Structure formats: C-alpha cells, structure tokens
Amino acid sequence: MTKSGIDDYLEGQYNVVAGRSDFEQVLEDWTERSLVYRSRCEGFSQHRYGKRENEVIDLFPAQEKNMPIMMYLHGGYWQRGDRALYGFLAEPFNESGVNVAIVGYPFSPSVSMWDIIDSIKTATLWLWRNARENGMDPDQVILVGHSAGGHLATIMQTLNWTAFEPAMSGNPFKAVVSVSGLYWLKPLCSTTLNENLNLDKQVAERLSPTEMEPMGNVPVVLVVGGAEGREFLEQANRLEKAWNQYNVPIIRREESGADHFDVVYRIADRKSELFILIAQLAS
Helix, strand or coil: CCCCCCCHHHHHHHCCCCCCCCHHHHHHHHHHHHHHHHHHCCCCEEEECCCCCCCEEEEECCCCCCEEEEEEECCCCCCCCCHHHHHHHHHHHHHCCCEEEEECCCCCCCCCHHHHHHHHHHHHHHHHHHCHHHCEEEEEEEEEEECHHHHHHHHHCCCCHHHHCCCCCCCCCCEEEEECCCCCCHHHHHCCCHHHHCCCHHHHHHCCHHHCCCCCCCCEEEEEECCCCHHHHHHHHHHHHHHHCCCCCEEEEEECCCCCCHHHHHHCCCCCHHHHHHHHHHC
16 A cells, blocks of 8 residues: 555556556547448437536437447546447447447546446436337347446436336346446556546445346346456455346456456457447347
8 A cells, every 4th residue: 555545456456547558549549430320320419417517318320210229428437438339339229220328427436436327327327218209129138338337327227217207117127237346346446547527435336336236137247357356356356256146147357358448348349248249138
C-alpha cells in the first residue's frame, strides 16, 4: 500500500486502460466502425428516456418486426464512456434478426452511483413501454453489460420490477450476460478509480451485487477474458458463490486469450462463441 492509500496490486489489476498501450487506437477503431454502421442502419433512431445528461438510447432495428432486443450497457467505471462508441456491436445482431438498444447514462462525480442505477432502471422501463411502437418485442429482452455495465446489468436482476410497472409480469429480461463485470466493489476503494467515485467501503459494499438478493431465476452468464487480471476472475467467482444460494442459473464462460477490451470485439464477432451464445439467448 502506498502512502496515498493506493494499493499497487489492485491498481494494476483494475486500471485496465493503463495496461493497454493502444487504448486510443482501440477507441478510434470503435468510433469509426460505429459511425459507419449508424450511417447505413435503416431505421436507426435516438430516444431520450430521462432528463439527466446522457440519458439517451440508440435503437438499431432488425429488418424484421417484433424480434428480440439486446440491451447493451457500456463500461467506463461509471465515470466515462460514450454510447456512440458501441454502434458497431449492433451490426451482426441486426443481421441475425436481433434489435439492439445501446443505453447512455450519466457519470460520476456529476451524479452518484445510485443515480446511475436509477438511470438504467428508467431506461429499462422506457424500452419495455416503447418497444412495440418501434417494432420490437418487449417480452424478449436480453441484457448485456461490459465492465461497469456488467455491474449495472446484474443490479437490474435485484430489482422488484412490478413495483415500478404493475403491468410488467416479473423480470423484464429473459437473460443477463455480464462481460468482465464488477460485482464486489470494495477493492476499487484502494485504486485511483475511486477519485471520481468517492466510495467508502460501507457504500461500496451496499453497491455490490454480491451483497444483494437476485429476483427471479433467469440465466446469468458471467464472462471473463482469459488474458484479464486475476481480480476479474475473482469478481465472477464471488458473484457465482453469492447467487448460487438463490438457485440462479449461472453460466460461466472464459474468452481464451482476450483482455478487457478484446472481449468487446468478441461480442461483435459473428464467428465467436460469445456472439453465438448471446444471439441464441436472445432468440
């Protein structure tokens, strides 16, 4: 532990951007590919679901009507990112008959993490209420999240949805896929990532899906890259152990040779087992 309270081991494990020397090139590639697909996706539209900054959903429709929806939550440690980076993920799913909804949300420190969770809840309700008029099936939604988005995705599994929307019959998701997700947040308190989050260990524990009770028993897929740090594997291990007592169907998957950013490419790779799994769960 350094004098500043930063744990060097945890910093090295969780500061994934620092460990990727070509990170800026990765962002440029995602940006360009997403721009290209948005420009030629027939029926692409943007919808504001709330009043906070970034509370916008990008909808990429499949050509057939009343098809399933993949709702995607991006990463960025709840403090950075841009939904516009991830439009390229939609192309192979659209071609496979799956609609894609990429969700933007506000960031810390402008809002609290509780506010971000509320944003994702509001986005989910908006999508459920508006899917049909956009030609999509609200009863076939699969939720996919990466990194911090994986944390938010699993939190959505702990909510009592009928309390927010009485017309909703239980869980709005038919499956949840969390890729390189974060489920036990205490370790982040000892990293520079906490400078904007301002978490103490008590709040970090309350925000951890490992300490929450899941609602329902839809499949939860926990994906970790084989080239990621041990802490991301431990994150998945903790959630699996915590949620096994509630009989949640947990599916584990390791993406061989993939680091924290390679796994995002795998989501969009039609030939990857991860893409095939998500497409099968959605259909």
